[in-house]
Amino acid sequence: MRILIVEDDPDLSRQLSTALKDAGYAVDMANDGEEGHFLGDTEPYDAVVLDLGLPVIDGISILQKWRSDGKKFPVIILTARDQWSEKVSGFDAGADDYLTKPFHTEELLARLRALVRRAAGHTTDTIDIGDLMVDNRSARAFVEGMPIKLTSHEFRLLAYMAMHVGRVISRTELVEHIYDQDFDRDSNTIEVFVGRLRRKIGVDRIETVRGLGYRLLDPSKDGN
């Protein structure tokens, strides 16, 4: 999962970035409205954390632009402005959630998880695929109840595929959703990660669809 943080306070940005990376997300940061809008407009994020009082362009305007351009990613507004009039204008601009500062990191993480899984059509933080279980809450995966050791990139790959289980996902899409902007994107590394993941969760679970991409199979559903 790849998250965009638009926040002008460098300390808070750094903290959020660390917390989100620890929770298994790829994170991009923008510290002004213009950069934030540009990133949201060009990159396929799974969720956005948006501050309202930003330099250059304010948060509400960015959100309105994204929504009028048809961007559907979930957005959580993170702001000091705690009045209902501000909440109403935030939601009316197209926000999916609203969290006021100061806040606890767990609260933000819980709400982000909820937004991401709701966007993908899941109702819980854990996804069961046969005897494979992906726990987004703790950023861990289990096979037959036993935890498996995964690097952060491996977990991101697995979590994204689990979120979209049964669907063929292109390499490009995987690259876009598991690496942050600054990462050296070599699509060959995806093949390396998929190979490593296959060894850890079972070779048959990930199918290669030639010319299209990869698919995580759900053994309980025939024909996948």
Add this chain to the structure above:
Amino acid sequence: MKDRAVKNGSLVWRLVRSAALWAVPALLVTALSLILFYRASTYRIFDDPLINTISSLIAYVETDAGDGKLVLTSEPIDPSYQRALSGRYWLIGKLQENGQLEPIISSPSLYGATLVLPKADAAKIKNQSGAVVHSIALGPDKEPLRLAAQSVIFPDTDSPVVIVVAADRRSAAKAMRQFSYLAFGLMTIIALGLSAAIFMQVRLGLRPLFDLRDKVADVRQGRKSSVEGAYPKEIKPLADELNILIGHNKEVVDYARTHVGNLAHALKTPLAVLVNEADNKNTKFAKLVMRQTEEMSRQVDHHLRRARAAVRGQSIGVKTSVTDTVTSLTRTLERIYRDKDLDIQIMIPENLLFRGEKRDLEEMVGNLMDNACKWTQTGIHIRAELDQVRDGRLRLSVDDDGPGLGEDEYEKVLKRGLRLDEATPGSGFGLSIVNDLATAYKGSLHLEKSSHGGLRAVLILPSISDVL
């Protein structure tokens, strides 16, 4: 305000009073002049026959060649002089020092009596020989008399004699008294009429001012957003200044609000950084930072709300549609509580208006609805109407079917800063915020048991009953 009004009185009365200040003395002087003039002319008319009679008597008097006594060759024609005690008398005699007349010849009407003149007049008569002097005396029937007297020296006599003609002065006095009453009566009527005219004129003249007063009240109560209308050039600057002031008031309120908001933003982000840095670290220092930052953010919240509440309820000429506000809040709350799948029922008349800022109504109703959504099982009910029983104020209630509260808890949760819901961070101030805000708008918030099973919060607020 009231004391000043009493001290300075009304403008109308000031103007009427200052007009009366010259009108009343002027009328009084006029009345007195008229009376004096009437008195003089009455006496002239009264005195003419007396003086004529003196002239006749002088002509009729002769000195008897034998004994040198004075005799009359003829008597004055007026028959009143013949009738005893008729009120008209003449007398020719010698004047004593004490004013007593010693008659030589007198009219039969005197009936043998004599007249006593005041001493001062007696001296005057003696000194001004040949001049007619007016005086008063009591007649034989004790009637008040006015008399004319002249000291005459006839040929062949050595000492002067005095000729006195008198008449009852009561009829003249009565006429003068009646005239005085008439004069004062008429002047009083004129004075009253004048006052009424001045009063009317002043009211008419000040009408634009009264009109301005009504317009300002309209603005204050939110029926208009500025003072409109054509005013005479004397008070037009006042109306213009008022409009500028109203505009300035709005700017000041906006400015204060903006800066309070900026302060909130400026303080809360660093607080968030501190909370995040200390969160989940098990050191003593981290725990200290955690405790202190939580206290700091609680204080910041509390005082920012107080500061915001202070600028509230002061904006002039603002009105907000209740329906629009509740509809947009419902949209927001449905997204916040989308996992709960709540049924939010709204019963609000289309044209209901709140007299105040939209954001304040949103803050109050938003907190009440949020609280209801948090606790309810299936849905919430929002009703609003004009409370016709209580001077037409806006009455808005929010009901839920949650667990509700005990009656002893009602007062506690409305108290400032107490958290109703300690478990959910950052949400505890809800009801006390609403209470503070409602109070700032001179309204109220009270809690009761809902007919739907949970809590009912009732908000009473100023409204505008007329349609936009």
